[in-house]
Amino acid sequence: MAGAPKYRPGLGLSASRRGTEEGPWVKWSLVGAALAFSAVFLVLPLVNVFVQALSKGWGAYEAALADPDSWAAIRLTLVVAGLTVPLNLVFGVAAAWTIAKFDFRGKAVLVTLIDLPFSVSPVVAGLMLVLLFGLQGSLGPWLDAHDIHVLFALPGMVLATVFVTFPFVARELIPVMQATGSEQEQAALTLGASGWQTFWHVTLPSVKWGLLYGLILCNARAMGEFGAVSVVSGHISGLTDTMPLRVETLYQEYAGTGAFAMASLLAVLALLTLALKSWLEWRTQRGYARAERAPVSAPRP
Amino acid sequence: MDEKRFNPLPGFGLTMGYTVLYLGVIVLVPIGALVLKASALTWGQLWELATNGRALAAYRLTFGASLVAALINAGCGALLAWVLTRYEFPGRRWLDALVDFPFALPTAVAGLTLANLFAAQGWLGRFLVPLGIAGAFTPLGVVIALTFVGLPFVVRSLQPVLANLEREVEEAAATLGASRLRTFCAIIAPSLLPTVLTGFALAFARAVGEYGSIVFISGNLPFKTEIAPYLIVIRLEEFDYAGATAIASVLLVLSFVILGLVNALEGWANRWQG
Numbered sequence: 074m075a076g077a078p079k080y081r082p083g084l085g086l087s088a089s090r091r092g093t094e095e096g097p098w099v100k101w102s103l104v105g106a107a108l109a110f111s112a113v114f115l116v117l118p119l120v121n122v123f124v125q126a127l128s129k130g131w132g133a134y135e136a137a138l139a140d141p142d143s144w145a146a147i148r149l150t151l152v153v154a155g156l157t158v159p160l161n162l163v164f165g166v167a168a169a170w171t172i173a174k175f176d177f178r179g180k181a182v183l184v185t186l187i188d189l190p191f192s193v194s195p196v197v198a199g200l201m202l203v204l205l206f207g208l209q210g211s212l213g214p215w216l217d218a219h220d221i222h223v224l225f226a227l228p229g230m231v232l233a234t235v236f237v238t239f240p241f242v243a244r245e246l247i248p249v250m251q252a253t254g255s256e257q258e259q260a261a262l263t264l265g266a267s268g269w270q271t272f273w274h275v276t277l278p279s280v281k282w283g284l285l286y287g288l289i290l291c292n293a294r295a296m297g298e299f300g301a302v303s304v305v306s307g308h309i310s311g312l313t314d315t316m317p318l319r320v321e322t323l324y325q326e327y328a329g330t331g332a333f334a335m336a337s338l339l340a341v342l343a344l345l346t347l348a349l350k351s352w353l354e355w356r357t358q359r360g361y362a363r364a365e366r367a368p369v370s371a372p373r374p
Numbered sequence: 375m376d377e378k379r380f381n382p383l384p385g386f387g388l389t390m391g392y393t394v395l396y397l398g399v400i401v402l403v404p405i406g407a408l409v410l411k412a413s414a415l416t417w418g419q420l421w422e423l424a425t426n427g428r429a430l431a432a433y434r435l436t437f438g439a440s441l442v443a444a445l446i447n448a449g450c451g452a453l454l455a456w457v458l459t460r461y462e463f464p465g466r467r468w469l470d471a472l473v474d475f476p477f478a479l480p481t482a483v484a485g486l487t488l489a490n491l492f493a494a495q496g497w498l499g500r501f502l503v504p505l506g507i508a509g510a511f512t513p514l515g516v517v518i519a520l521t522f523v524g525l526p527f528v529v530r531s532l533q534p535v536l537a538n539l540e541r542e543v544e545e546a547a548a549t550l551g552a553s554r555l556r557t558f559c560a561i562i563a564p565s566l567l568p569t570v571l572t573g574f575a576l577a578f579a580r581a582v583g584e585y586g587s588i589v590f591i592s593g594n595l596p597f598k599t600e601i602a603p604y605l606i607v608i609r610l611e612e613f614d615y616a617g618a619t620a621i622a623s624v625l626l627v628l629s630f631v632i633l634g635l636v637n638a639l640e641g642w643a644n645r646w647q648g
Contacts, residue, residue, distance in 0.1 A: 195603075197583070318482075
């Protein structure tokens, strides 16, 4: 194929274009329909959050956020995400290492099981924890006897959040680690590096962007999770309300500005997540483009 | 082959052990607790609890609205993916980044803002409600919320496939005298179908389990706008653990069936694209 003349200049190009592109009428009505759909389902909901939050002025917005229960919700959300994300990070790295670098029987089953929490309804996940740790449940009476509180307290909320965000880091990291192969690690080991040195200095730098990608998605979901946390939290204002739960509490109290003020913080988090994600994707694509342009002298798997 | 058998990398035992332990504690033990609770009931009891009138109405709404939303997502998602990969227009990159917005936005915020948009005084509701289209506190509201939540699946599944589609085949069809519409129907559409179906199934699976956004927009009226996950929460608040378990078992079994279906579809799509 290489070097074969694809188009005869002038004549060939326009003829081929006519064949593989729609007329301007079709094209612009498709673009218009796509833009209209996106306006209703993407742009308006986003803009509406901020307009409603600020509808009674900046003062009301600030006052709504200064509420002590709202502050408690913000703090609790940060604590839950701050515990959840590192837990799933360590798991994700371990799972990716074992799945990407080794061959063993039942690997496909393991990968399917890791993805399982994505297909379980968050409410069902919360219910599972209630059945496990509730007074009626399997571990409840023992925990109660030892005065350990899991449900309606921080441990239960962290467990619920860990469950729903379980696959994020692992599923982003596995393909990246598989793609980098293990030749470089083997070289490092041959040169006398220890296992940990190899991991820190060879593996981690080569997968750091994929890792960051997984962390961002995991964090966004951890801070925004509603269903699973709602079931195990008990909705105690000021104690077990996270930011999304606080949005619901305020909505049910008909405190529209307060609910939208809290929601606007979560919308900012979503926008930050999107911006970081787009930046990472742009970086990776640029990396691929550069690798394709690079001379063939570098050995490639 | 030799390479595979001899692997000098360390840490297999440690990482494998930790992976299986963590998976067991976080995921499998809780699932086990649900299975244990369900198996303590007799089949008759389970059937009775899972299929009473209120539960059946909730399933009907959950699956019906999920199906409609996933169909909308399949159609509009295919349109968005096509426009984003094939055409150049102002704001294309912004729109491309914004497609992931429903993944990034907490569902509670989505429900809150959609309920407000489609309410009688909302930006869209003030035009739609006089026309008899009430989006808030109706089954239609459930469809709207689920459409929002499932929007990225079809687009993101389809985009790489569209980008890798060989333009030469289309050129050949055009050279042989096919009209653009015929090329689309006979060549492009069939090769996209497995991927659209995969995206559709993913959106449907997500919609069936969705809770956060619906709580805000549906009004949660029993027999009318109450979805199955909400009924689980109600049963829990009534301390009816058996009732909650029965409905959750139905949802869980169904999500495993969909998971198997998605895997089969993805296998089919991969073989199709070669």
